[in-house]
Amino acid sequence: MSYLVLARKSRPQNFAQVVGQQHIVRTLRNALLRSRVPHALIFSGVRGTGKTTLARIMAKALNCESGQPPEPCCQCRSCKEIAAGNSVDLHEIDGASNRGIQEIRELKENIRFMPVMSRFKIIIIDEVHMLTTEAFNALLKTLEEPPSHVYFMFATTELHKVPVTILSRCQRYELKRVASSELAAHFARLADSEGITMEPAALNMVVRASGGSVRDGLSLLDQLFSYCGEQVSAQDAAEVLGMVGGEVIAGTAQALLAGDLAAALDRLETVTSSGMDIKRFINELLAWFRNLVVCKISKEPAQLLDLPADELAVLQETAAAHSPQSLFLLFNLLMDSLEKAAWSSRPRFAVEMAFIRAVQAEDIVPVTELLGRLDSILAGTPLPQAAAPLYEKKKTVIAEVKPPEPAPLRTAEPPPSPPMPDEPPHPADEQEPPPVRQERIPEKRDIRKDWPEFIKAVKKPWIASALERAASPELENGKLILTYHDSADCSTLKIKEQLAELTALAADFFQESLRIVFNEPSVCTVEGKNSGADAVRMERQSLANDPVVLMAAEIFNGQVRDIRIGPQFRKLLSAEQETAGGEDEA
Ligand SMILES: [Zn+2]
Structure with a gap:
């Protein structure tokens, strides 16, 4: 005995057996009862939802000889012939392989004749969207005034590809994906009738894998039944369908x-x-x-x-x-x-x-909340409650996270000491270092004492080394005075960017906005006691040792041959009547 696949074995023979699509079944039944069936119908929807099945049931119902609409009797000659696929008055055409104008011309020729055995000629065109434009055009005229003995039933998975001119001449039925509960019930009935026991989890997997398509589900059931025999376990289903149980997905999530x-990684494994x-x-x-x-x-x-x-x-x-x-x-x-x-x-x-x-x-903290925190810090108002935890299960962990303390801004004044009324006075402690709690309050630093620490705090080595060469740094009226015996030693610091950085660092460290002043004997006293030639010599030396100059020399793989002197020094030179080879061309 040959094996009949479930999809064919279980194909609904009348409206009562149709799985899902109850809204459409009801409309069709009513139309049959009132003899108001339009001469052109189009069924659309995803594959395996019952489009051609419904068209065939309609064909049966229209030609049924029992005379008891709307259900076809499935017993009369016409019903039996249609079910067996050998009715002379039912023409099933596959639009995908008969898509040209020639096929449509033949069809039109055919429908001019009256039905041979039945009341009506039924034309079913599956995948009608595959027809060529010419074929559609050839159909148009017939659809506009169809002969009273002909019914057209179209089926398509891609309704949008059917020309509007065709659609407007058809009554449209849009089939939905079949609901899981209906599929599950249908598949369970089938398994039962086949004498096969299915674990509910296995049944659910088939339903999930079928994606709302009866036919897809049935072909999966066919696979399962032939693999497992009379018992279908969830594990078998997982193996055959290449799926995991719903609980693995839920567990991972x-x-x-x-x-x-x-x-989570365990589940993935x-x-x-x-x-x-x-x-x-x-x-x-x-x-x-x-x-x-x-x-x-x-x-x-x-x-x-x-x-x-x-x-x-x-x-x-x-x-x-x-x-x-x-x-x-x-x-x-x-x-x-x-x-x-x-x-x-x-x-x-x-x-x-x-x-x-x-x-x-x-x-992750939402940006809006971060901005809120920043606003609070800037406004000096108390912080709002910490963010609501993203995961309630970890509430305890998150509750321990304290909102950050408002950090003092770089140029801000030191905040006043917090009052400590509970602390008894300690007269004996007066010479002791301040209590630990007070260490957080920035104190005015002592320039001499803290100078090495400041140099240590400077992260950039070239700034640090230039600072190390400064003699006796001094703080005076908001100025940080750095004295250099050789101006070459501080030339790095005088570069605009470095100076800005040093100013910021000093403000941060000394908690005071400071202007940095260089005290360089050679330049500061140029017009004083030192001779012009001396000044020029020192300026030259300084320029020759300038890191920018040295770097340039290195990059271009050259050396400093000549240092031109600006007008300020030229004046000095001429006053001294000294010769300076540097004025020659290179
Ligand atoms: Zn019948």
Whole structure:
């Protein structure tokens, strides 16, 4: 005995057997009862939802000889011939392979004749969107005024590809994906009639994998039944379908929500070792988070989510335990990184990375909150409450995180000492160093004592070394006076950027806004006691040792041959009547 696939064996023979699509079944029945069936119908929807099945049932009903509409009797000659596929008055055309104008011309020729055995000629064109423009045009005239003995039934998965001129002449029926509960019931009945026991988890997997298509689900059942025999366990189903149980997906998601990276990676290992396609896993995990978000924001998620009751219960429970913000954040983050993982050449690594990011998201503070904190600091007002924890399960950990103390701004005055009324006076302690708590309050530093410390605090070595060469630094009326015996030693510091940096560092360290003044004998006293020639010599030396000059010489792999002297010094020179070779051309 030859094996008949489930899809054919279980094909509905009348309206009562149709799975789902009840809105359409009802309309068609009513039209049949009132003899108001339009002469052209078009059924659209995803594959395997029953488009051609409905067209055939309509054909049966229209030609049924029992005379008891709307259900076809399935007993009369016409019904039997249609079911067996050998009715002379039913023409089934595959639009994909008969798409040209020639086929449509032949069809038009054919329908000019009256039906041979039945009341009506029925023309079913499957995948009608595949017809060529010419073929559609040839059909138009016939559809406009169809002969009373002809009915057209079109089926398409891509309604948008059917010309509007055709659509406007047809009555449209849009088939929906079949709901999970209806599919589950249908598949359970079939398994039962085949004498096969299925674990509920296995049944759920088939429903999930079928994606709302009856035919897809049936072909998966065929695979399962021939692999497993009379018992179908969840493990068998997972192996055959390349899927994991819903609890693995839920477990992974919950581990991520709990910030438990180890558990999430453990689940991922289960998934990969069970041979599940990682892209499928990614899709299912994303779908799970999407459903979770829907559960959180919708009052009646059951209406929006087509899920088995137990899965819905788990989702609702999980949604209740987390704040909407944390769910949105995690969903958004996973959406981004898992989408990328699906296209990665190493999807598993990418999924692991996505998990790490998801778990770290716990530490992420929204920008708006950071700005709020900054505002509070600037305004000197007390900080608002710390951020609501993203993961409630870790509340204790997050509650310990204190808001940051307002740090003193660089140029701000030192804040007043906090009053300490509870502390008894310690007269004996007067010479002691101040208590530890007071160390946080910046005190006025002593320039001489703290100078080495300041140099140590300077991170840039060339600034530090230039500072080390300064003799007896002094603070005076908001000025930091640095004395150099050789102006070459401080030339680095006089570069605008370095000076700015040094000023900032000094302000930070000494808690005082300071102007930096260089005391260089050679230059400061140029017009004083030192001779002009001396000044020129020192200026030259300083220029020759200038790091910028040295760097330039190094970059260009050259050496300093000549130093031209500006007008200020030229005047001095002429007064001294000295000769200076430097004025020659290089
Ligand atoms: Zn019949």
